[in-house]
Amino acid sequence: MRKDGPLWALGAMSGTSLDGVDAAMVSTDGVTITGFGPSAYRPYTGAEQATIRAAFGQWPGDPDVAAAAEVVEGAHAEVLSRFTGVEVLGFHGQTLSHDPSGRGTHQCGNGALLAQLLDVATVWDFRSSDVVMGGQGAPLAPFFHFACARYIGATEPVAFLNLGGIGNLTWIDPSAAGPEAPGALLAFDTGPANAPLNDLLHQRLGLDHDANGALAAEGSVDQAFLDMVLADPWFDLPPPKSLDRGDFDGLVEHLGHLSDADAAATLTALAAASVAAGQRHLPGPVSRILVCGGGRHNATLMAELRRRIQAQIDPVEAVGLDGDMLEAQAFAYLAVRVLRGMATSCPGTTGTLTLVGGGQVSRPGP
Numbered sequence: 001m002r003k004d005g006p007l008w009a010l011g012a013m014s015g016t017s018l019d020g021v022d023a024a025m026v027s028t029d030g031v032t033i034t035g036f037g038p039s040a041y042r043p044y045t046g047a048e049q050a051t052i053r054a055a056f057g058q059w060p061g062d063p064d065v066a067a068a069a070e071v072v073e074g075a076h077a078e079v080l081s082r083f084t085g086v087e088v089l090g091f092h093g094q095t096l097s098h099d100p101s102g103r104g105t106h107q108c109g110n111g112a113l114l115a116q117l118l119d120v121a122t123v124w125d126f127r128s129s130d131v132v133m134g135g136q137g138a139p140l141a142p143f144f145h146f147a148c149a150r151y152i153g154a155t156e157p158v159a160f161l162n163l164g165g166i167g168n169l170t171w172i173d174p175s176a177a178g179p180e181a182p183g184a185l186l187a188f189d190t191g192p193a194n195a196p197l198n199d200l201l202h203q204r205l206g207l208d209h210d211a212n213g214a215l216a217a218e219g220s221v222d223q224a225f226l227d228m229v230l231a232d233p234w235f236d237l238p239p240p241k242s243l244d245r246g247d248f249d250g251l252v253e254h255l256g257h258l259s260d261a262d263a264a265a266t267l268t269a270l271a272a273a274s275v276a277a278g279q280r281h282l283p284g285p286v287s288r289i290l291v292c293g294g295g296r297h298n299a300t301l302m303a304e305l306r307r308r309i310q311a312q313i314d315p316v317e318a319v320g321l322d323g324d325m326l327e328a329q330a331f332a333y334l335a336v337r338v339l340r341g342m343a344t345s346c347p348g349t350t351g352t353l354t355l356v357g358g359g360q361v362s363r364p365g366p
Contacts, residue, residue, distance in 0.1 A: 163295025
């Protein structure tokens with residue numbers, strides 16, 4: 001494998017919203033993005049979602065983890081085998097538990113197995129090293145977001161907002177010398193995003209999500225509920241900070257007295273209000289927030305963001321990026337950085353004590 005110059009890296013991401021596996025290729029030397037390659041998506045079946053969901057909150061060795069890992073590994077092997085010309089694979093795995101100040105962080109799925117099955121060097125377990133060094137282990141996409149800001153020619157501070165199961169935001173100063181430079185990045189989880197909304201739709205209507213926010217658009221927001229959730233001290237904590245999918249557990253049950261439409265409207269508004277609450281933590285204002293992740297397809301959620309935040313808010317497609325694949329592309333990019341001994345997180349992104357280069361590298365063969 002070449003020691004310098006760009007590599008074609010394939011990244012994969014399976015988020016807490018449990019929709020499926022995203023996979024995408026990026027050409028990069030670990031600093032500059034030199035091109036984007038093909039992408040693919042492999043949805044989880046209902047049975048597969050149920051198997052993974054049963055393992056949420058569990059740790060290695062717990063009863064349901066092995067079954068969840070088998071689903072995750074099989075789904076990834078299936079979609080990743082469609083690609084050719086891959087020089088390195090970045091495999092995130094499926095987050096089941098995240099407790100950086102306690103037991104650590106747990107992403108199920110064995111990257112060494114994928115290295116053998118796919119016959120390619122595989123970088124995985126990206127988060128553990130960061131947690132060991134005092135970091136939150138999340139979010140990990142900010143270094144890639146910095147490269148994206150350079151790729152699109154941004155010259156002023158800009159923010160990337162990912163609306164997956166949990167929301168996370170990266171503030172970027174693209175004029176900084178690099179992502180490791182002091183003041184270049186600030187990143188943090190904003191709060192619950194699609195996860196409680198998807199859980200509501202799954203429990204009440206047997207649906208995976210609120211398509212285009214249509215159900216929420218018919219409902220009214222329970223403002224008292226929003227005020228109660230936003231009064232949680234977590235929103236006042238300065239970043240970097242991160243959440244586990246279950247940290248705000250019970251939101252769906254608390255809305256049991258509301259109609260389907262009102263409950264959907266309230267949880268949609270909560271996702272946007274959480275992002276708005278996080279704006280006070282930014283080092284400075286941004287004129288533009290670029291949105292990726294499934295939440296950008298929700299017109300009601302995007303309207304709520306625009307109503308609550310004084311900035312131009314656009315899906316990342318407005319600048320020529322792919323909002324469905326940005327997280328997968330991030331782990332392709334990070335895989336190259338790990339191979340070349342570069343940092344993947346820093347105090348401004350995860351709160352780690354120093355620059356950290358996370359990830360294990362597994363190679364095929366004996």
